Amino acid sequence: MEAISLIARGHLDKDVTTVVLSFIGGVLLILFLYIGVKREGGKVLCGPTPWPVIGNVLQINLKKPHLTLAKWAREYGDVYAIRLFKQNIIVLSGEESIREALLLRANDFAGRPKLYRTDLQERSLHDIVWQTFTPRWLALRKIVHRSLRAYGLGLREIEAKSMHEINRLLDIFESKRGAAFDPHMEIYTTVANIMLVLLVGKSLPYGHRDIYNIKRLNELFNEGFSAGQSRLLDLLPWLRYTGIKSFNQLSEGLQIREDLHARYVEPLKGSFDPENVKCVVESLILAHKNTHHLSGHAGHIGEESIREAFTNLILAGTDTTFTAIICFILLMASHPDVQDRLRDEIDQVVGKDRRPTLSDRQNMPYMGATLFELLRYISHIPLAIPHCTTVDTQVMGYSIPKDTQIYINLWGLHHDERYWERPWTFDPSRFLDENGHVLPPDHATRKRLLTFSAGRRVCLGEALAKSRLFLFTSSLLQRFTLQPDGVLPSTDPRDFEMGLVLHPDNFKIKAVPRL
Numbered sequence: 001m002e003a004i005s006l007i008a009r010g011h012l013d014k015d016v017t018t019v020v021l022s023f024i025g026g027v028l029l030i031l032f033l034y035i036g037v038k039r040e041g042g043k044v045l046c047g048p049t050p051w052p053v054i055g056n057v058l059q060i061n062l063k064k065p066h067l068t069l070a071k072w073a074r075e076y077g078d079v080y081a082i083r084l085f086k087q088n089i090i091v092l093s094g095e096e097s098i099r100e101a102l103l104l105r106a107n108d109f110a111g112r113p114k115l116y117r118t119d120l121q122e123r124s125l126h127d128i129v130w131q132t133f134t135p136r137w138l139a140l141r142k143i144v145h146r147s148l149r150a151y152g153l154g155l156r157e158i159e160a161k162s163m164h165e166i167n168r169l170l171d172i173f174e175s176k177r178g179a180a181f182d183p184h185m186e187i188y189t190t191v192a193n194i195m196l197v198l199l200v201g202k203s204l205p206y207g208h209r210d211i212y213n214i215k216r217l218n219e220l221f222n223e224g225f226s227a228g229q230s231r232l233l234d235l236l237p238w239l240r241y242t243g244i245k246s247f248n249q250l251s252e253g254l255q256i257r258e259d260l261h262a263r264y265v266e267p268l269k270g271s272f273d274p275e276n277v278k279c280v281v282e283s284l285i286l287a288h289k290n291t292h293h294l295s296g297h298a299g300h301i302g303e304e305s306i307r308e309a310f311t312n313l314i315l316a317g318t319d320t321t322f323t324a325i326i327c328f329i330l331l332m333a334s335h336p337d338v339q340d341r342l343r344d345e346i347d348q349v350v351g352k353d354r355r356p357t358l359s360d361r362q363n364m365p366y367m368g369a370t371l372f373e374l375l376r377y378i379s380h381i382p383l384a385i386p387h388c389t390t391v392d393t394q395v396m397g398y399s400i401p402k403d404t405q406i407y408i409n410l411w412g413l414h415h416d417e418r419y420w421e422r423p424w425t426f427d428p429s430r431f432l433d434e435n436g437h438v439l440p441p442d443h444a445t446r447k448r449l450l451t452f453s454a455g456r457r458v459c460l461g462e463a464l465a466k467s468r469l470f471l472f473t474s475s476l477l478q479r480f481t482l483q484p485d486g487v488l489p490s491t492d493p494r495d496f497e498m499g500l501v502l503h504p505d506n507f508k509i510k511a512v513p514r515l
């Protein structure tokens, strides 16, 4: 204060005046940014204090942002704010805040943020995953869901389409005769093939270049759309001129995607027969033709949407399930007690003379509990996909303005000590009651498991993913004992590599035949 009054009276020399004024300006700027982040109206939002200009960027582990966000949830609570450069993001971590946002205020939180990465080639205008909450998106999601149901979600369709591919995989495992091998590419091929059959009506031979192309595209988009380093491209789009890796990854991915469209989507338009629709892409072509008269309106399915839906589904439907199966194998090899108990259950319910079917699920509670625990423990889509508010709204008494970006911290929710005893222990029994039955869906523990998220943006492939996981895992353990080859990589998901989807390190396995 004394300095200010000296300046006002002109008693300080010019240099000192400049220093003092700069200091006061700096303090005011920090206060301004601080208040900007913390006070969104209503209750005052807490959060790590942002630095001037860059916000919290340097305080976050950009390789594993979910670890930092979970740590901050313990410090600042279930609703807190962070700032990345000039962008405010609200992080929801607790059960109450996530359920209120996604279920009670479903429409308010159903948007997707506008990001440089998803706006490239206007993809966010036509796809399911990144398009924001509009009547047009609703119409597209409804049609894709309906066609997934028709060509993939019915029990008979899934079983027929999946078991053919799974049997091919099991024969490859058998051919290894118990020797150690790396199962990643074989499993990836099987999962991708089930999606291809569903989407375009055909599968590819093992080793086909397009399986590698789909895998490469998945890797590129997985890194390119994570909440980690590649996020910088949204905040500072000019970085694309600096040769930044994430921009090159996106460009390469977009080219592979074009090539896949040309080889798998375009030919179906030529051979399309409206009387004999056999797969999801053909049913979208039919919807495109049937909605032609609505051109320019919400209900119209454009050509771009057919292509984008193909990309969304082949990517979302492959990497997520592939990673869950790989983690299952890794956990079985390191938890022989769980593996033995599962095999006993399979032997008892299915026996050895037939393959498991989806109708066996209801009689296999330990398998059900193990798959729930797998999805909780690995939480391999740790921050879901960013949401965005569509109107001025609130959660747990905190006011949140329209167009605010929201992170749904599933990782934090699934490893929160308030809800899960020993959250870093893999323990399927937490999903069983005292009689050995799987906890019912309305049990508090089940309601806290939100691996597929919830509400308007809930995963479109939840039923498909759960069915395929059951068929894969039960068929695998029916025929093989899974054993480690030497030292396995860490099974602790905190060590997994970050992307939109987390992955463990590669490993080899022995699949010793049982039958």
Ligand code: HEM
Residues within 6 Å of the ligand: 128, 129, 130, 141, 148, 312, 313, 316, 317, 318, 320, 321, 324, 381, 384, 385, 386, 408, 451, 452, 453, 454, 456, 457, 458, 459, 460, 461, 462, 464, 465
């Ligand atoms: C274990 C397997 C899977 C897991 C854990 C998983 C999880 C998720 C999660 C957390 C989201 C984000 C939801 C949100 O933003 O709140 C999501 C979205 C989505 N998933 Fe899955 N998923 C899996 C498998 C699949 C499969 C097999 C398909 C394909 C049929 C699929 C298609 C989608 C689509 C299209 C979206 C975007 C939905 C939208 O934005 O409206 N997923 N998934």
